[in-house]
Amino acid sequence: MDADEEMIVCRCEEVARSEILKAIEEGARTLDGVKRRTRAGMGLCQGRTCRRIVSRIIATETQQPIGEVMPSTFRPPVRPIAIGVLANEKE
Amino acid sequence: MRKSNHTEAIIIGGGVIGAASAYYLSKAGVPVVLVEKEDVASQTSGACNGYIWLGTKKAGFHLKLGKAGLELMRGLMEEMGDEVEHDFSGEMLLIETEDDLEGMQEFVTKRREAGVDIRILTRDETKKMQPAVAEENIVGATYSPLGMQVNPIDLVLSYMRRAAKMGADIRLHTRVIGIRVESGRVTGVQTDQGDISAPWVVNSGGIYAPDIGRMLGIEIPITPQRGQLLVTEPVPPLIRIPTIESKYLLVKRNPDLLKQTTRSGVTCGIWQSANGNIYLGSSKEFVGYNRGNTFEAMATSAQKAIHFYPQLSRFHIIRAYAGLRPYVEDGIPIVGPVDGIDGFLVAAGHGGDGIALSPITGRLISEFIVNGKTSIPMEELALSRFRS
Numbered sequence: 505m506d507a508d509e510e511m512i513v514c515r516c517e518e519v520a521r522s523e524i525l526k527a528i529e530e531g532a533r534t535l536d537g538v539k540r541r542t543r544a545g546m547g548l549c550q551g552r553t554c555r556r557i558v559s560r561i562i563a564t565e566t567q568q569p570i571g572e573v574m575p576s577t578f579r580p581p582v583r584p585i586a587i588g589v590l591a592n593e594k595e
Numbered sequence: 596m597r598k599s600n601h602t603e604a605i606i607i608g609g610g611v612i613g614a615a616s617a618y619y620l621s622k623a624g625v626p627v628v629l630v631e632k633e634d635v636a637s638q639t640s641g642a643c644n645g646y647i648w649l650g651t652k653k654a655g656f657h658l659k660l661g662k663a664g665l666e667l668m669r670g671l672m673e674e675m676g677d678e679v680e681h682d683f684s685g686e687m688l689l690i691e692t693e694d695d696l697e698g699m700q701e702f703v704t705k706r707r708e709a710g711v712d713i714r715i716l717t718r719d720e721t722k723k724m725q726p727a728v729a730e731e732n733i734v735g736a737t738y739s740p741l742g743m744q745v746n747p748i749d750l751v752l753s754y755m756r757r758a759a760k761m762g763a764d765i766r767l768h769t770r771v772i773g774i775r776v777e778s779g780r781v782t783g784v785q786t787d788q789g790d791i792s793a794p795w796v797v798n799s800g801g802i803y804a805p806d807i808g809r810m811l812g813i814e815i816p817i818t819p820q821r822g823q824l825l826v827t828e829p830v831p832p833l834i835r836i837p838t839i840e841s842k843y844l845l846v847k848r849n850p851d852l853l854k855q856t857t858r859s860g861v862t863c864g865i866w867q868s869a870n871g872n873i874y875l876g877s878s879k880e881f882v883g884y885n886r887g888n889t890f891e892a893m894a895t896s897a898q899k900a901i902h903f904y905p906q907l908s909r910f911h912i913i914r915a916y917a918g919l920r921p922y923v924e925d926g927i928p929i930v931g932p933v934d935g936i937d938g939f940l941v942a943a944g945h946g947g948d949g950i951a952l953s954p955i956t957g958r959l960i961s962e963f964i965v966n967g968k969t970s971i972p973m974e975e976l977a978l979s980r981f982r983s
Contacts, residue, residue: 532634584911587910588909
């Protein structure tokens with residue numbers, strides 16, 4: 505359905521559902537694979553908002569249990585940190 | 596399309612080198628199957644910056660390769676430019692001290708002699724070109740208008756997609772578990788999804804190229820070298836020209852200097868993408884296959900960044916990541932045939948130069964398979980140079 509396909513899944517990078525599906529068709533099976541092809545998850549929130557939706561789409565399209573869809577590596581920082589603060593080394 | 600299990604060339608590895616090889620071979624009309632155990636650009640190529648610089652190449656053969664690579668890359672961007680983010684912003688190496696300046700002057704002279712358009716800028720000239728720089732912390736810079744940047748993931752995807760359009764069979768999530776040899780020639784590979792036969796096998800496994808080599812009892816001296824990178828939120832344009840501190844070059848020539856002058860081997864490279872994200876990096880560490888981030892490297896990168904660009908202080912890092920360079924001690928990639936087994940080609944060990952040297956590598960592999968001869972002599976790239 506057209507309306508569904510154009511639904512924006514990743515708001516930070518404005519990635520539509522149709523692009524996610526295209527990425528999966530091309531061989532993406534993980535969040536990383538979708539991210540590399542569409543930028544979904546590369547934006548300001550680093551996938552916090554769209555991670556679950558994208559995982560669900562991947563699980564459905566690739567017929568994997570959602571628990572097996574590999575999460576992107578969880579990388580620091582947990583929350584955005586100013587460069588100046590990082591430079592002061594207050595761990 | 597029905598998958599055939601016989602082809603002309605099997606390419607192992609779906610990073611930039613494998614993808615470039617598939618592209619050039621397909622362009623030459625050679626049937627190709629590319630096998631990748633995970634996904635496109637899962638390792639090094641998916642965790643690097645995309646500097647295509649001449650200023651950081653060693654004089655001599657390395658520079659020659661770099662020049663060939665840059666020229667080919669410019670041509671590729673004419674073809675792929677709409678789908679591969681790139682810019683021709685030049686390259687700048689910031690010079691901190693008078694001592695460094697002396698070294699860099701020698702460096703520039705050598706390169707000008709080799710025909711590279713590069714020059715030394717005074718402190719004022721540097722400030723004019725790069726207004727955000729803290730001019731009190733530098734004595735000048737080298738500048739070349741030739742340097743360019745590409746988005747590495749865009750590039751790998753573009754090579755891959757175009758290769759597929761030209762007939763390449765790209766098989767992701769397919770792991771090579773053995774290589775078949777008969778009477779001194781490769782006859783194909785065994786994968787976890789069946790066998791594929793071919794008279795040519797290209798080992799573009801990057802950091803895993805040694806594992807592939809060992810399937811044939813061949814030692815390939817590639818070691819993973821970690822590079823950590825930081826990315827900021829999108830911010831207004833601040834960094835006009837990508838820069839690296841010139842220490843980066845001085846430590847390439849003298850690796851002991853690395854331990855003395857910095858932590859985690861961090862040298863400061865900064866660039867800003869069209870989206871506005873600023874990238875800081877990177878480290879140089881030998882930690883096996885560990886792709887984690889460390890606080891020390893992140894803090895050191897941040898410190899160096901604001902030393903040269905104080906305005907960065909208030910911008911926020913949204914992500915750190917790390918890639919593993921396929922490091923080779925002499926800094927030259929390993930490309931070409933091996934002794935004793937016909938049809939097996941290595942195309943790996945590009946260190947931090949994979950993106951920049953991908954076009955020339957793909958070209959050489961294609962030329963070798965199609966003609967048996969290459970536009971650049973391959974002796975200096977040979978695996979046999981490590982025999983000792």
